[in-house]
Amino acid sequence: MMTDVMTKTDAPILRLEGVSKTFNGQNGAVEALQPLSLDVRAGEFVCLLGPSGCGKSTLLNLIAGLERPTTGDVFANGRPVVGPGADRVLMFQDGALFPWLNVRANVEFGLRQTGLPKRERAGAAQRWIDAVHLTGFERSFVHELSGGMRQRVAIARALAIDPAILLMDEPFGALDAMTRDLMHRELESIWQSTRKTVLFVTHNVREAVALGDRVLVFAARPGRIVAEFRIDLPRPRSLEDHALVDQARRITAVLREAGANSNHSAARPGEPG
Amino acid sequence: MMTDVMTKTDAPILRLEGVSKTFNGQNGAVEALQPLSLDVRAGEFVCLLGPSGCGKSTLLNLIAGLERPTTGDVFANGRPVVGPGADRVLMFQDGALFPWLNVRANVEFGLRQTGLPKRERAGAAQRWIDAVHLTGFERSFVHELSGGMRQRVAIARALAIDPAILLMDEPFGALDAMTRDLMHRELESIWQSTRKTVLFVTHNVREAVALGDRVLVFAARPGRIVAEFRIDLPRPRSLEDHALVDQARRITAVLREAGANSNHSAARPGEPG
C-alpha cells in the first residue's frame, strides 16, 4: 500500500530523511512516527490526512524544529533543522494565543520579532485582522473571543510574518462553513501569489483535495504514510466539483482502510451508559 | 426571516425566556446574545449552527449555569437555573481536560462526584474509554495525547455521568472523518436508547442535519436566532442521503445569508502580505 515518496528534479525546500519519533510517556513508549522520508518542493501545497493520533502534529512539530526526531534528519532549504526558524511557521491546533496581548498585539507579535518599524507593523497587522474578519476586535483579549475567532487570530498571526514554509495544524477546524470557505479562498490566493510552501493538516478530505497539490494519507500506531495522491485538478477548485468529489471519495476509502488498519479495527465496545 | 420559536404540548425540559447576554470587555461592551426565547422538549436533539462569534458557546454556558444571563431566565425541568447541575453537562469547545489526571481518572471524574463505588466507576469509565477508541491510553496524561484524542476523552468524560441534558460545543471538531462517523453513530444510539436531550453546536451543516430533530441557525453581532428547521428525516440517517443533502443545502443558504447579514458583509480587505 505504501507508495514511494517521489523526488523532484528541482531541489526540495523541505526534505525528511528517515525521520521517526518515539515518545516516552507515563504509559510506556509510543511510537508516534515510524521512519519516514519525504521531499516537498518549494511552492508545493501538501495536505496531511489521517486518523487521530497518527502523528500529523508530531510531524509538523519536527519540521518546525520544536521537537528533535528520534532518528533521521529534517532539512529545510538544504540546511538541517535544529530549531525553529523564521522560514517555517507553525500554526498550532489549539491556537496558543498569548492571553496577555490583545488581538492586534498578538498578530503583531511575529512582526515585532523581525524588528519591523511600528507603523508598518500596525499596517500589516490591520490588513491581516481585516482579512480574517476581526475588524473591530483589535483591542479584545483572547478570553473575550469565541473559539472560531481565536482560531482566526492564530491564522492572522502566522500569516503576518510571511514565512516561506507554512505549517498549518487543522487551522480551519473551529471555523463555520462560510468563514472556512472565505479562508480557503484567502489561503489559496496568498499561496498562489507568494508561492509559499504549505503543509496543511486537516480532517476534511474535501478540503484537502480542494487545496492540495499532493495529499498524504497517514495510518496510526505506528504513525506512517500509507498513501499519496497527486491532485492535478485545475484551480480555483470548487468543493462541489465532480472530479473533486470523486477524488475525495477515493481518498476517503483509503483513509478508512488506514483507520481500519490501526486501532479502529478493535471490536466495537459494548453499548455503555 | 425570524421564525417564531414553537412551544410543545408536553412540558419543555429546557425553557429560555428572553435570555440575553452582554459582556463588558476591554473593548467596550459586546452584545453576545439578544433576548431570546426557546423551548426544548425532553429527548429532543437540537443542533445550533451559526457564524463564529454569534453566541452559541455563550448560550450553552448560560444553560449550563456557568454564566448568568444579563436579562431573562433559564429553566431546566421547570426549575430556574442558578448554577451548574448534574442534570446538565457541558462539553467544552477546548476540552478542558484536567492535566493532572490520566485518561481514566479524567473520565471517572464526574462519576466520583456522584459517589459511585470504585469498582462500578472503573467499569463505566472503561466502557466509555473503549467507546471513544482510546483503549490502551487509560494511563496516558493529557499532554501525551493528540488533539483528536483529547477531544475524545472530553466526550467520554461528559457522557460517563449520564446527564439528562447534554450540551455539546463542537465536540467532533477535531476528529478525523472516520472517528467522527463512529461518534455520530455512537451518539445517536446513546441518544435513542436513553432519550437524552441534546444541544449540539457544530459548524458542519450536514452533521447538524444528520443528528438533529431541529436545527437553529444563528446570526452574529448581535447574536440571535434567525431561522429554525425541523428535520423529519427517518433515522438512522446517512450523510450521503439525498434528502439530507438537500436539506443541508437549504440550511447552508440561510446560514450564508445570516453570515452576510453580520460582519462578513464587510468589504473583502485588500490582499495582504
Next chain:
Amino acid sequence: METNMQQAPLPARAWSGLSIGRAQWAPWARRIIFFGGLFLTWEMIARAGIWPEYLFPAPSVVIGALANGIGKGLYLTAAWVSLQRIAVGYAISLAIGVALGLLIGRVRALNETLGSLVLGLQALPSVCWLPLAILWMGLSERAIIFVVVMGALFSITLGVEAGVKNTPPQYVKAARVLGARGLALYTEVVLPAALPAILSGLKQGWTFAWRSLMAGELLFYTLSLGNLLQTGRDLNDAAQVMAVMLMIIIVGVTIDQTVFAPLERRVRARWGLNM
C-alpha cells in the same frame, strides 16, 4: 457592520460604570467590619485581664501609644526613614531577583546549581548577614540596604523562578516559531506569561524586605521602625512593640491595597483568570 459594532457599547458603558461603583464600596465595608471586629475582640480579650496588660495591651492602649508616638513626630520620621530604605532595597532586589529568577527558571544547569544555592541562602536568617554587611558596607545606609536585599532577593528570585517554570510550554513554542529569540523570548513571552505567578512572588518579597529591614536596622541605632521595635522590646514596652507592629501591618495592607491588589486584579482580568 460599523453600526452593529457601535450599537452595543453605549448602554454597556453606563452599566459598567455603575457596577464598578458598587464593587468599590462593598469591599471597603467588609474590610471595615472585619478589622473593626478584630479590634473589638482584641480589646475584649485584653480587658478580660487573662494576661497582664504590660504583656498584652488592649488595642486602645496600643493606639494611644501610636498616637503619642506620631504626635511627637517620632513614629512618622521613623516610618519615613524605614520606607525609604525598604523602597531602595526592594527595588534592588526586584531588579536582580527578576533577572536571576528568569535565568534559574529557564536554564536547567543554573537551576540545578544556583537554584539550590538560592534556596539554601534564603533559609539564612538576616542576622547571618549582619557581620558581612558591616564588613562589606561599613556603618552606613548601604549596610542596612544590603541586609534588606539579602532578605528579599532570594524570595523574589524563587517566586519568579516558580512562575517562569510553570509557564505553559505552548506559549514558548508559539513564540519560538514566530521568531522570538533570546532576550525577547524572556521579556515578551516568559515574563508576561508568568506575570500572575510572579506577582505573588513579588508580594512575598515585599513582606520579607520588611522582615529583613527590621533586622538590618538593628545594625546601629538610627531613628527607624526597626529600632523603635527593638527599643520597645528592650524597654518591655509591649504597647510600643505592638504600635510598631500595627504600623508595619498598616503600611503592608496599604501597599497591598494600593499597589499589589489592583495590579493583581488588572493582570488577572487581562489574563482571563477571573471566574
Next chain:
Amino acid sequence: METNMQQAPLPARAWSGLSIGRAQWAPWARRIIFFGGLFLTWEMIARAGIWPEYLFPAPSVVIGALANGIGKGLYLTAAWVSLQRIAVGYAISLAIGVALGLLIGRVRALNETLGSLVLGLQALPSVCWLPLAILWMGLSERAIIFVVVMGALFSITLGVEAGVKNTPPQYVKAARVLGARGLALYTEVVLPAALPAILSGLKQGWTFAWRSLMAGELLFYTLSLGNLLQTGRDLNDAAQVMAVMLMIIIVGVTIDQTVFAPLERRVRARWGLNM
C-alpha cells in the same frame, strides 16, 4: 491493535532506562563543579587577605570548625533538635496554611479582609512573636514551634492563595458542570490545578520556617542551631557562624534536592509543563 500497542514499548524502555541513567549523573556533575568552584573562589578570596580572617574565614577554616563541631557531637545534636522543631512547625504551618490559602484564594470576601491581614502579618519579623510565644506557650518547645509557625504559615498561605487564584478558570468550570461541589471542588480541582504554583509557596515557606526557627530558638538556651549561630555571633566566631550557615544551606539544599525538586519535577512532568 494489540500487537501494535505492544510493538513500541520494548525498544523504548531500554532507551528510557539509558537516558534516565545519563540524566541522573549530569546534574550531579554540574552541581559538584558549581559548588566546588564556589568554594575555590571563596578560598582564594579569603586567602588573598583583603578581609581579616576573623570576619571572612576561608572555607577550609569553616569546614574545620564544622568538622570539629560535628566531631564533638555538638552540631549533629543541635541540628537534630532544630530539625525536629522545624518538621513539627512546618507540618503545622502546612496544614493551616493550605486551608487558609485555599479559603483566601477563592472566597472573595475573605481575600479582601483576611488576605490583607495575612500580608500585613507576614511582614512582621519573628522577634515580634517572641513575647506572645512566651505568654501563650510558656518557656517550652511549643513556644519555639509557635514562632516557627508564625514565620512560615503566612508565607505558605500567600503561596497557596496565589496558586489558587491563578487556577485557569476553565478547569473549575469543567469540574462544576461535572458535578464537583464544595470541598471536592477544592481538593480535586483547585488544589491540583494550582499544585505547581503551590509547591513554590511551600518551598518558600520551608525556608522561612528556618529563619523563624533561628529567631525562636533564641527564646531560651537549648542546644540548637539557632543558639550555635547566636553563640558564634556573640563570640565573634565567624567560622562558627559560617559553619552553622553552611549547615543550614546544606540541609536546605538536601531537602530541596530530595523532597522539593523531585516533587516539582514529577508534578511538572505530569502537568505537561516541561518543554
Next chain:
Amino acid sequence: GAPGPSGGPANESAGTPLTVRLGYFPNVTHAVAVVGVARGTFAAALAPTATLEVKTFNAGPSLIEALFAGEIDIGYIGPNPAINGYVKSKGEALRIVAGAASGGALFIVRPDANIKTPADLDGKKLATPQLGNTQDVALRHYLLARGLNTIERGGAVQIIPTQNADILTLFRQGGIDGAWAPEPWASRLILEGNGKVFLDERDLWPGGRFVTTHVIVSARFLTAHPDGIKAFLRAHVETVQFINANLDEAKKIINEEIERITTRGLPEAVLDKSFETLDITYDPVQSSLFTSAEYAFALGFLGDAQPDLSGIYDLTLLNDVLAEKGLAAVTGTGQ
C-alpha cells in the same frame, strides 16, 4: 531540664511541692547564679519544701517577658531591664531583692585613635551596646559633664549604639574609635581588639561600686512565698561568699557552665581580665541605680515624667539573711 508541671503564674496551689523557677544568663556578670546552680547551693537551700528549675536566656527582654508571663519566679538581670520591667508594669511585676555584681564596665579606645584626654573624644565615633542602657547613659553623661556634645545635640561626638558582637567587629575594623562596654566584652576589646582602657567606670562611682547585676523576684511570688525567697537568698549570699573566697575555682566552674550551656567557654585570659574589674557582691548598690536613672531621665530616656522607683527594692529578706549570718545590712534604702 525537663519542663516542670508548674504552669501558670501561680505556684500557689498548696500541697504540691513548690517549684522555684530561676532565670539567668550564662555569663560572667551572672556569676552568682551560674555558680549557685552548678554547685547545687540553690537546690539544697530550697529543699525539701521546694525544688529548683532553671532557664537560661541570652537577652534581657526574653527574661523579663518570661517573668511577666509567670514563667519564671526569680531572675538575675542588669539594672536597665529591671527598671524597665518595674516601670512598664507600673511597679506590679517585680522587686529587686539583692545585688549580684558590681563594676565590670570599661571605656576602651583604639590606640591609633589618639585619645589621651576627654577632650580628644571630640569628633570621635564611640559605641555603646544599646541606646539608653547603663553604658550608653554613662557615656552620654560622661561626655555631657565634660562639655562634649553628641551629634544629636549639635556636637561632634558620634555615639553608635550597636550590639556587643558588632562593637568588637567595628573596633577591630577601625569603624569606631572607642566603646563603653560591659564585661566580658571590655576584656575582649582589650585582648582581641588590642584596645586600651581609657576609663574604668568604677573610677566614676563613690567607693568604686555601681550595680551591674541584680536578683529580681516576681512580686506575686514574693508575696506568696517569702520563705522560699529567703531560702534562696541565703544560698545567694553563700555563693557570693564562696566566689570571693575561691575565685579561681569559681572561674573554673563558671567557664565549665558557660561551655555546658552555650557549647563554648570564654578564653581564660578574657575570663581573668573580666574578674579584674568585676566585683561579686550581694549589695544592690541602690544609690548607683537611682543616680543612673536620674542621668537617664535627664538625657530623655525615661519618658516625660521621672519614674517613681521608690518601691523597686525589697531588701528586708536580704537583710534578714545577712543578720542571720552576722553580716552588715545593706543600706541606703530610698532616695
